[in-house]
Amino acid sequence: MITLDLIRRGTAEACRPWPRFSLTPEAWSAMAAALAQSPEPGLLGLWADTQQVHALLRDGAGALIASVGVEGGRYPALSPARPAASRPERMIRDLWGHAATGGDERAWLDHGRWPMAHPLSPRPGLPGGAVEPPQFPAAEEPGVTQVPLGPVHGLIHEPAHLRLVTLGDTVLRAEARLGYAHRGILALMRGKSPRAAARFIARLAAETTVAHSLAFARAAEAALDAQAPPRAAALRAAMLAQERVAGCLDDLARLADAAGMAPLHAALGEHREMLLRAAERAFGHRLMMDVVVPGGLAADIAPDGAAALCQAGEALASALPSLRRRLDPLLGRLDGLGAIATATWMAGGDAAARCAARVAEIGRSLDRLRAALDSPPDGPVSTALPTASGEGLDGADSQRGTVWHWLRLDHGQIAACFPCDPGWLLWPLAETAMADQSMEEEQMIRLSFGVACAGVDV
Amino acid sequence: MSWGWLRPGAGGAAGPVDAATTASLAARLDAAAQTRLGRSLAIRHVNTGSCNGCELELRALRGVFYDLERYGLRFVESPRHADVLLVTGPLTGNLREALEAAFDAAPEPKWVVAVGDCAVDGGVFKGSYAVLGGTGASLPVDLTISGCPPNPARILAGLRALLEANVVARRRGGRATGG
Numbered sequence A: 001m002i003t004l005d006l007i008r009r010g011t012a013e014a015c016r017p018w019p020r021f022s023l024t025p026e027a028w029s030a031m032a033a034a035l036a037q038s039p040e041p042g043l044l045g046l047w048a049d050t051q052q053v054h055a056l057l058r059d060g061a062g063a064l065i066a067s068v069g070v071e072g073g074r075y076p077a078l079s080p081a082r083p084a085a086s087r088p089e090r091m092i093r094d095l096w097g098h099a100a101t102g103g104d105e106r107a108w109l110d111h112g113r114w115p116m117a118h119p120l121s122p123r124p125g126l127p128g129g130a131v132e133p134p135q136f137p138a139a140e141e142p143g144v145t146q147v148p149l150g151p152v153h154g155l156i157h158e159p160a161h162l163r164l165v166t167l168g169d170t171v172l173r174a175e176a177r178l179g180y181a182h183r184g185i186l187a188l189m190r191g192k193s194p195r196a197a198a199r200f201i202a203r204l205a206a207e208t209t210v211a212h213s214l215a216f217a218r219a220a221e222a223a224l225d226a227q228a229p230p231r232a233a234a235l236r237a238a239m240l241a242q243e244r245v246a247g248c249l250d251d252l253a254r255l256a257d258a259a260g261m262a263p264l265h266a267a268l269g270e271h272r273e274m275l276l277r278a279a280e281r282a283f284g285h286r287l288m289m290d291v292v293v294p295g296g297l298a299a300d301i302a303p304d305g306a307a308a309l310c311q312a313g314e315a316l317a318s319a320l321p322s323l324r325r326r327l328d329p330l331l332g333r334l335d336g337l338g339a340i341a342t343a344t345w346m347a348g349g350d351a352a353a354r355c356a357a358r359v360a361e362i363g364r365s366l367d368r369l370r371a372a373l374d375s376p377p378d379g380p381v382s383t384a385l386p387t388a389s390g391e392g393l394d395g396a397d398s399q400r401g402t403v404w405h406w407l408r409l410d411h412g413q414i415a416a417c418f419p420c421d422p423g424w425l426l427w428p429l430a431e432t433a434m435a436d437q438s439m440e441e442e443q444m445i446r447l448s449f450g451v452a453c454a455g456v457d458v
Numbered sequence B: 001m002s003w004g005w006l007r008p009g010a011g012g013a014a015g016p017v018d019a020a021t022t023a024s025l026a027a028r029l030d031a032a033a034q035t036r037l038g039r040s041l042a043i044r045h046v047n048t049g050s051c052n053g054c055e056l057e058l059r060a061l062r063g064v065f066y067d068l069e070r071y072g073l074r075f076v077e078s079p080r081h082a083d084v085l086l087v088t089g090p091l092t093g094n095l096r097e098a099l100e101a102a103f104d105a106a107p108e109p110k111w112v113v114a115v116g117d118c119a120v121d122g123g124v125f126k127g128s129y130a131v132l133g134g135t136g137a138s139l140p141v142d143l144t145i146s147g148c149p150p151n152p153a154r155i156l157a158g159l160r161a162l163l164e165a166n167v168v169a170r171r172r173g174g175r176a177t178g179g
């Protein structure tokens, strides 16, 4: 593939286990031109540090990073070639102050409420750049109205503002405005050791706390050329599988609830509760927060923890056939809703396909959970990490898609880092899927993607 | 292997209400003489930048194990129908206006309950430029339920204490407010 070959001609940086290449602005612009020609390779994320902008691209089963230096506070935009780069470019401008030449100038995370502008820049500016409420393109023809939803909207809600451009009851276009849940996590992590920064990563996005903690831990271990002990690796795999099962059950329960299917909502919720209680017995936390840490695990599994997890897993496995039958009416209700062309994992097809993908994932992850808990190796569950410098990029598969983490360590402290949440890809897909649908289906379509704000708002 | 810990209600969901909490809340209610409510509370959730861990446990409250509705507690869509604002998250600067708008829309008497360490004082995000440091940075808070996240049984116990406190206040013949 031309684009990847072009990137590999850049300067190879010491990034492990997945590579990173620094490109000249000219090579970066040539890459952008190549990206405009074909949907491959997929752009997984875009972020920056004080010197460079980094683009994460899919490379077969893995990924690689292409970087470009920022000159005079600017770099060539990728968004003309790949629209999905637009929001990350706006985030980069809000946080680091780097402007994307040819990109969208509107703010994204900065709503004009911070005590400074460009908080991650070496020289943060005075506040007051951004304006609230957000500017949305004006409604075009007569009869077209704009319906604003949120950020406080729905029973137990996400802090997202959604602008629906509607004609009668049909949504012509849906545009999300996020950034409300921005907590300044990257600034809080800078200068800390990976072990001290892990608690922020564990609290980035709770539905995928294990996946984020695992990708972050692996990136830190790779940067320091260290290895978590075999026992930790096995228990990590079990926890990741457990999180995926609980996450898919939660997604399905929310869809059943929104579809008014109370008995199905109750049954799915009951199985999830039993899994969470088993996780608490095994690892001391219902959501398994703060357990996966750089170097291994914060603590070993409880003596009867594996039995508890297996029991809850077996109860669900034996109930799956009847649950699948009871899910059929829900699949029927979702049939044809919010169909999209791209067939990305867990997001492709229509809402029914996304629902079916979660049911299948529960079966697969239960098998992985059983395998991982089947006589894990003995020995320690963590190893001390050296205080050294290095760079790491690694991922972990969550029920939302692959979560990627990049970090650069300087004498054991985090100099720069970025958690790349699947939400960056899912939100635009969810917004596209809402077009040409009736307005009442907005919630069902959004739930079928499982889009959340915390992971992308960082 | 007993399934004891798996039995519904094993999480202490229907445990006794914490008497001390009830007493302190009742005392405050006496002073405010806010006694309009019967034995039910309508709850409006406001997410002020949560990681969604607290939301996962709030959703579990609606499940069969905890079933908050049997205690007369229910989530409502609009602040205009709410007796309680149940706030999660460290109150990011970007959500201050939305929180205050929800508070203003809720009719008196109303309670503000901060759920989770973030809502109590900002939690691990305390000190960040993007965070005001919990619900109390913007609104008077009547009840705090700490934990990261607090489990459903703990949240339920706090809300039931609020419900009980209101009944106690009413029994003491507090003036009935209008509405």
Ligand code: SF4
Residues within 6 Å of the ligand: A203, A206, B049, B050, B051, B052, B053, B054, B088, B089, B090, B115, B116, B117, B118, B119, B123, B147, B148, B149, B150
């Ligand atoms: S208290 Fe913990 S679980 Fe709740 S929002 Fe804060 S970090 Fe997340």
